[in-house]
Amino acid sequence: MIQLISDKQNVCVVGDDDQSIYQWRGADVQNIITFSKRYQKVAIHQLDINRRSADGIVKTANLLIQKNNPNRLQKLIRDKGIESENGDLYKILFNNQKDEIEWIVGKVHSLIGTEIIEGDKSRKLKYSDIAFLFRSVGNEAKPYIDALKEAGIPVIYSGIGGLFATPEVNTIVKIFEFISNCDNDVEYNDLYINEIHSKLPAQFSIKYDSFKIGIISIQDFTQKQRRISLQGLYASVLSLLGLSDASFHDSDDDVLLYNLGRFSRAISDYEGSREFLTFNSIKDFIWFIRLHAENAYDSGNTDSMAGLVDAVQVLTMHGTKGLGFPVVFMPSHFRQNREPEFGPTLLNTTKFDSNRFLNYPEDERRIYYVALTRSKKYLFVTSAEYKIGGKRRSARSNFFNEIDDKYFITNDILDPTTRKLSEEDGVSEEISLPTSYSELAYYLSCGYDYKMRFIYGFNPGLVPALGFGKQVHNIINLLHKDFEVTKKIPSKSKIAQFIEEHFYLRYASTDLTERFKISALKSLLKYVKMWESDFSLAIKTERPFELEFENSLIAGSIDMIKREEGNEAVLEVIDFKTGKDNNELMHKYELQVQLYTIAAQEALGINTQKALIHFLDADKNSRLNVQTSPDALGTAKEELSFAIQGITKATFNRDARQDKICKSCDWCNLCPKRKGYRA
Ligand code: SF4
Incomplete structure (x- = not known):
């Protein structure tokens, strides 16, 4: 492609050969070297300052990756001038894995609530600031995850396919199996319900009788539906389990909701x-889980939203690329x-x-280099001579030894630096x-509502009208495009034809x-009739923008419509809405159009x-002017901020x-504020 x-274009290539860690799926580091x-x-413009990590980490990582010389681009990465404090970096080889794990748990406890400084801001360190990086989560992480959980430390993890192994999700699947009578060779009777009830996670405190009556009435109700909504069924089950109790929502450990959201x-997948689901589809869904989803869904993930759930994250070294954390543990090894060698293959x-x-x-060293440089301040590299229960000394990755001890404390002494506590809340600047x-x-x-939807990841049930507005908007688009070619105002039959061909x-x-x-x-007939004159104007639909706004990218x-006024061409932002103009959502719509105006000015330079706002309604189409004075846009920015x-x-x-x-909220069955609002 290059x-x-x-020969006609400039090509800008960005990359770091030291972070090329995808050779196992065909990436070739020689491309950049x-x-x-x-x-x-x-x-060549070298970006040779590490802007994330303190100096001890950058120097340690440099010492490691230089062992890849001469097969790398010659460079020396500098730190941005933040010095590591004594005790920020430990590298310890414990005698026993049990001691290693105990030390790690103690370290997590001792750091939570201490002050962390990022740029000119200071705040308290939270669980979500901490990452555990393993070469293979599936093979190595379990004893560490178990110990963290046992110590009351919330954990989310990826790379282990663990979502369906969590007690909360396992319970839901069992209930779905009961409701659908999933397997022919299983008796779905009282004993089965009792078995599920006896294994309910401790947070679910529903009594056996209520549980049994509830499950059977959900089953009866669902069976009578011609079409069912799985998401609706799920909401009913969660509601029965008491998920709208404030105790689920106000506790510090929100991992349970995060897993249920996943x-x-x-x-939804x-x-x-x-196209539609019937009662029998519940069985198919269970088989989807058994055959595919169990290995495909993790209880955590590496998206940036995971940092907003206050839990320690357990990741593979590969999965952490591009991320940064104030505290990184690299245990096990x-x-x-x-x-x-290339394994058996066809x-x-x-x-x-x-x-x-x-x-x-050299590839493995790059993976370790990437892992080390995920840390901003604290870096704890640990391993042990003997695994838990092991009688023989365990083998260890050479790269544990390759990490130079120079900047680390290498034995189990107390942190020499007194850490200040902080009350200031916040999340990582990353x-x-x-x-x-x-x-x-x-x-x-x-x-x-935002948290339920985007942090925990709950999806509302699907509604048949989903996408109606978008479909109408698409057809307006097509009608204007057609006019550009034919110069004819679209007739009723043309509109009907477009609807027939494209509406779905x-x-x-x-x-x-x-x-x-x-x-x-x-x-659309109303639209064409009332706004016929617009067809002769240039309409630019769906012009994409990306607006940098504070610490977000919107x-x-x-x-947009281009209209001639006198000798001047005037550009108007227009937003199409399906429905009438006198609705309760007016403020929301106005703010949206004001944001588009800000984006047109600041992101597109227009x-x-x-x-x-143009309301498309079968009875009446109407247009409302939205305030875009500097004051009005200033107020809109305050709301967005x-x-x-x-x-x-x-x-x-x-x-x-x-x-x-609240009355029409998607979560009124699950949110404590509206507990009992819906049957
Ligand atoms: S029910 Fe009300 S308080 Fe609860 S998420 Fe919905 S809108 Fe918010």
Whole structure:
């Protein structure tokens, strides 16, 4: 590709050969090492300052990666001038893995609540600031995760496929199995219910009788439905288990909700790929879990949102690339280095260079380099001579020894530095928020709604009308494009033809879709009739933008109209909404259009003079002007800032703007504020 485009275009390539850790899936570090030799007129700009880590970490990482010389680009990474304090870095080889784990747990406890300084801000250190990095989570992490949990330290982990092994999710799956009578050779009777009830996680305190009656009535109700919603069934089960009790939501350990939220996503993955579900689909869903999902879903993940759940994160060294944490533990290292070999395969290895997929010492060293440099301040590298229960000395990765001791305390002495405590709340500065207006709008209507949706990951049930507005908007787009070619105002038959060809609602039945099509046709006929003059104007639909705003990146797309006023061309931001104009969501809509105006000006450099909301309704189309004076946009920015600061400081109060919002909230079965609101 570079050869195809580089004689006509400039190519900018960004990379770090020392962080090339994907050879096992075909990445070749030589691509970057030999880049300047392969092309003429290459200018190199070195980014040689590590802006994340304190000096002890940067120097340790440098000492390690220099062992890859001369097969790397010659460079020396500098730190940004923050000195490691005595006790920030420990590297200890314990005699026994049990001692190692005890020491680690003690270290986590001692650090929580101490002051951490990031830039010019100081705050208290939280669980979410701590990462445990393993070469293989599946093979190594279990005793550490068990000990952390036992010590009351919340943990989320990835790389172990552990979501369905968690007691809370396991319980839900068992209940689904009972409701659907999943397996022919199992008797789904009272004993079975008793068995599930006896193994309920401690947080679920429902009495046996209520549990049994509840499950059977959910089963009866679901069986009678022609079509079912799995997400709705899930919400009913959670509600029965008492998930709307404040104790679930106000405790410090929110891992349980996080895991239940991830199960909700697994349901959406299944439900979203089917046109509709019937009672029998519950069985199919169980088989989806057994055959696929059990190995594909982790109880944690590495997305930036995970940092907003206050839990220690356990990750693979690979999975941590691009992330940074104030505290990094690198325990275990019980992994013998082996000669690289290409395992048994059906592939004909003479037909390709299989060597480039192998893990050579230089590749392994790069993985360790990446892991070390995830830490900002504290770095604890530990291992032990004997594994728990082991009688013979355990083999260890060579790279544990390769990490130079120079900047570490190497024995189990108390932290020589007295750590100040802090009361200031906040989350890591690493969390920069990729977001959109619709996400921020959820926060603005209720902080807890945002948390349920985007932090825990719960999905609401699917509704047949989902996507109606988008479909109508698409057809407006097509009508304007058609006008550009034909210069004809779209006729009724043309609109009907476009609807027939392009209108599609994923979750609506055929009958319902036909009704939605009629409604769309009426709205669009009104639109064409009332705003015929707009067709001669240039309309730019769906112009994408990315707006950097405080510590967030807001992405979206804007529709704009270009209108001639006198000798001047005036650009107007327009946002199409399906529905009437006198609804309760007006403030939300206005704020959205104001954000689009800010984005047009600041991200796209377009000076728009007007902003409109266009309501597409079958009875009446109307347009409303939205205030875009500097004062109005200033107020809009304050609102957006409130949402972004709230999210990045993990402030998720149950503070619906209006009581009405709770009544129609997707979580009114699960949120303590509206407990019992719905049957
Ligand atoms: S029920 Fe009310 S308080 Fe609870 S999440 Fe919904 S809007 Fe917020």
